[in-house]
Amino acid sequence: MRPSACPGLLRIVPALDGGICRVKLAGGVLSASQALAIADAIDEHASGIVDITNRANLQLRGVKRGHEEALIAALLDAGLGPQDATHAHADDVRNVMVSPAAGRDAHALSDTTALAADLLTLLQSDPRCAALSPKFALLLDGGERLMMLDHPHDIWFSAMQPSDHAEPLYALGLAGCPPVAAEHANALAAVAASDVPALTRALLHTFLDLAAPEHTRMRDVIAAHSVDNVLAHAEPQSGISLLRGEPVERWRREPADASRRLGARQQRDGQRWHIGAQPALGRMNSTTLRGLAVLAQQQNHEGAMLHMTPWQTVLLTDIDTSNVAATLQTLETLGLATTPHNPLTRVIACAGSTGCAKSLADTKADALKLAARGVPAQTQVHLSGCPRSCAAAHCAPYTLLATSQNRYDLYTTQDPRESTGFGRLLARGVTIDEAADILNASAAPPFDEPFDA
Structure with missing residues (x-):
């Protein structure tokens, strides 16, 4: 085995806000009963917070000291571990990404x-x-249209x-x-x-x-x-x-359409729908997770499933036409965005200085502030507390890289001149308000939405 500092279900690693436990989901799929089990477990053994990762897994934050074994046992009892739960490597290697709409995408x-x-x-x-x-x-x-x-x-x-x-x-x-x-x-x-x-x-x-x-x-x-x-x-x-x-x-692959991660889309059977919604910055508390589980059970009690996506969204599948409007309303009531009109669907952020010792800024709070100022349509912004860029597996169209508390360097990939790893430097040491002014004054031309966290 290679030594690793990556969190897993069987290997909880320390962070500034407590332990981190990463739950790898086969195909990003989480049953409603498993979602309820996670909600109970994070209330008892962690901070009550779960993040969707950029590979459609779940990251449980704030695991309490001394509660690690109890949390692991609860997750294994819910069937969330590897086939062989006695070996950490069996959990580590479960890295196969598929479309969250696999088997249902009409274009596959x-x-x-x-x-x-x-x-x-x-x-x-x-x-x-x-x-x-x-x-x-x-x-x-x-070949799905909804594909990272x-x-x-x-x-x-x-x-x-x-x-x-x-x-x-x-x-x-x-x-x-x-x-x-x-x-x-x-x-x-x-x-x-x-x-x-x-x-x-x-x-x-x-x-x-x-x-x-x-x-x-x-x-x-x-x-x-x-x-x-x-x-x-x-x-x-x-x-x-x-x-x-x-x-x-x-051969060239047909372009994907990341906008399909939000709202209602008809499935390939022509009879049912899947609906996508995004929690703010990909983070949910236990109450939201329970609400999603109950909503999934109302659609399909026997096989109720939630599909996590690499865009920090959740996909509910197999919804009858008669239930689409009510499902969209319930998701909005739970605090999830179902349309791209919500600026929070265009912002991603790492854990930030409240959860990570390496972060130079509270990126989560700053991302909420940026969204409140407005993010132009067709513009995606990634806030990273340090150069490791944990929240994005590739370069986002705009990156705010923290240099100190409340200060960021702003980069763009829209113009490749004098490009660095994050793109071209647009502005140095700006505040969130100054960054919002720059973004709103020079909105980028339309492009696909490839970001995730």
Whole structure:
């Protein structure tokens, strides 16, 4: 096993506001009964606060000293742990991202739910996967319109449907994202859906065969050995002949639409709907979590589910047409935004100085202040308390990087001139009010909404 400071369900790590426990959700899915169990557990053993993460998991904050084992036991009793709860690595490696609308998105080319379950089983049951970093992650994209495509993944598969194949093919890439625009890196190859698990296993073993002790991500191995060498090592291990050539190289993934994370959207069956809503800054208290669980049970008592998303939103699925209006109203009553008109849907923030010793500013409070001043439509802003950028897995269109309490440097990716890791520096050492004035005076042109936290 690689040592890790990443929080997990079985490994609670200290923070300024208490322990942090990260609950990894298979496909981002949380049953209503599990949501109720978490609400009870965080009231008794933690601060009563839960954050949705940028990989559609849950982070329980403020775990009380001496309550760690009791919290872990409560979560395991609710079925929220790995298949083998005796080993922390079985929890660490459960990193497969899918669409929160998998199996329901009307635009999908392939239903990824069963295949995602196979990959999760592989990661937890293969003993060699114990050596993977907890940050090593896979993407399984079924071509849904509601899909996070901007996170770089160590291994990604994305559905494609050539006319001469009855079975969907999956394009493959390493250390990146599916290509959407012409300037993006091409897919490396393609395989049939049924071959994805075997190829994944071969790629994982190849990574472990080639990785030096300091290599934690696929990008590290590629830098040392090249993409061609990684594939040449993995292909014979898998027993699969990879499909290559011009159709794969020319393939581009249809753009996703992050606006579908909010409001009501008809599902692929044409009869039911899913509804998305966003808690302020992705944070919920136990009362809100209980309210969501009860609302889900009212829609579908037997199989009530909540789907967390990498945009810090919650998706309720399988809602009858007659219940759509009432569900939207209840979500708003619970304090969640259901339309992009709410400026809080355009702001993300890390834990800030109230929860993290490394943060130079109270980013959560400042984000609320910024939203109250108004954030222009089609503009997303990320407040980061330090350069680690924990709340965003990629560069947001605008970043406020804290330099001291109440002061930030403002960056943008809208103009690549003299660009740094956060984009181009627009203003140095501004207050939140000054940043709001700059943003409102020079609103960016429309663009997709790729951010998450």
